Amino acid sequence: MRVLVTGASGGVGSTLIGRLSDTGVEVRATSRRPDPQRWPGVDNVASDLGEPRTLRPALEGVDAVFLVSFAPPQVLGELAEEMAAAGVAKVVVLSTIDTTRTEPFVEYNKQRHLAVENAVIDGGFTTVCLRPGAFARNAIRFWARQIREHRSVGLPFPESQQAPIADDDIAAVAVEALTTSALDGQKIVLTGPESLTMREQVGLVGRAINASIDITLLSDAHARALYGQVLPPQYLDLLMAQWAFEVTEPADVTQAVHVVTGRPATAFGDWAVSHRDAFLP
Ligand SMILES: NC(=O)c1ccc[n+]([C@@H]2O[C@H](COP(=O)([O-])OP(=O)(O)OC[C@H]3O[C@@H](n4cnc5c(N)ncnc54)[C@H](OP(=O)(O)O)[C@@H]3O)[C@@H](O)[C@H]2O)c1
Structure with missing residues (x-):
């Protein structure tokens, strides 16, 4: 199995690469400015989520994608098409707890992330949406x-x-979402x-x-x-x-990290x- 981790240089992405590599999954890392020194042995490819065509080399031969929500709404259809054309079957979206909230001040962030979740679901991929609250980071x-x-x-x-939730707890849940079918179709609110x-x-x-x-x-x-x-x-x-x-x-506090990983959140x-x-x- 080959997994593409977007946002590879970020907090969750970099932790996830370490965890996935430990499971024996073949990992490819991507962000706009990749750092090949950081993950020796991991294929590190440049791409910009704002320009989905730039993802083609990164998506080649990939079964599952961990997707950070930085693609703007106007390119989401094109992003889904690129992933489908490459044969991607599963997408795990790093979203936000704000998608579940109703206060007016979250609206910008809520809509930005819901647009990504919906584009992936509408694209026909097996989808898992991770909806974390505030990061400890x-x-x-x-x-x-x-x-x-x-x-x-x-x-x-x-x-x-x-x-506050630790990046590593989000990454641990993401590993389950990417490498097993246990969480398929779920939208999971993750907190510390x-x-x-x-x-x-x-x-x-x-x-x-x-x-x-x-x-x-x-x-x-x-x-x-x-x-x-x-x-x-x-x-x-x-x-x-x-x-x-x-x-x-x-x-709000959820038990999702404990339920999914079998150990309490950090x-x-x-x-x-x-x-x-x-x-x-
Ligand atoms: N902070 C919180 O409390 C919190 C809570 C819930 C959800 N979230 C969500 O979690 C996600 C990660 O946020 P973060 O601030 O923690 O990120 P981060 O760790 O700073 O990581 C961002 C990653 O995405 C890459 N990236 C950014 N724009 C990109 C683009 N256009 N194309 C390709 N790669 C791009 C960056 O690398 P390059 O710069 O090299 O491209 C980096 O690897 C966001 O969607 C955020 O809304 C955050």
Whole structure:
């Protein structure tokens, strides 16, 4: 069996390549700027999901695709055609929990991911949609630099709650989805094991690096200036509204990682310990 992993240089994609290689599956990796040094022995091919024709070399001889949702809506039909023409039978989509939500602020992200899910389903592939909630890795993306440089984190909504999920847990479920028929046709909401406020998450990062991390309350304008450095404008609006909303109720928690993999989802504190280097100066 040959599996194409798109988004190969990203957090979930790179973890998935390691896990799939361990199972003996033949893996091909693709992203716009592939790094051949990263996966010696893995076929690493450049392609752009925004231009589906560029995927032809990557898709050759592939049975199943792990698809990150970066193709814009106007090319999704063409992307499905390219995969079908190459003989792909199964597609596992990395989608989002936002596809299940109804608040107006998720609409942009929800529609973007639903469009990919639907294009794959309509393309006639055996489909599994993985719908994760907030990634634990967001702590690195949003906070690591602040922690490394100042041992403090600026937050507009410290009591905002998420159930952060580890990339490796998503990858473990993706392996099951790609290599067995057990999850065929399912749309699976994946979360970490517990709802934690951002204040609690920062505390757990502090414990992982044996340091006390201050939390600074940010105004709306200050937060937008800070987080706008790592987020495109449409996601900045979405997240500011979402973080404000999440103050009012705990994050949804599902048991899907445990049910699919047979082991509990990784606790955020354990994830922080295994990623502590990212937060150290
Ligand atoms: N962050 C969260 O909390 C969260 C929660 C739920 C769902 N998600 C979803 O998870 C997915 C991954 O997000 P992420 O931010 O974590 O990604 P990421 O780890 O930064 O990885 C993105 C990967 O996709 C590749 N890529 C991006 N645009 C591409 C394109 N046009 N063509 C081909 N490859 C492309 C990148 O490599 P190149 O740059 O080399 O192309 C990279 O390998 C997104 O769909 C996101 O909406 C995120």
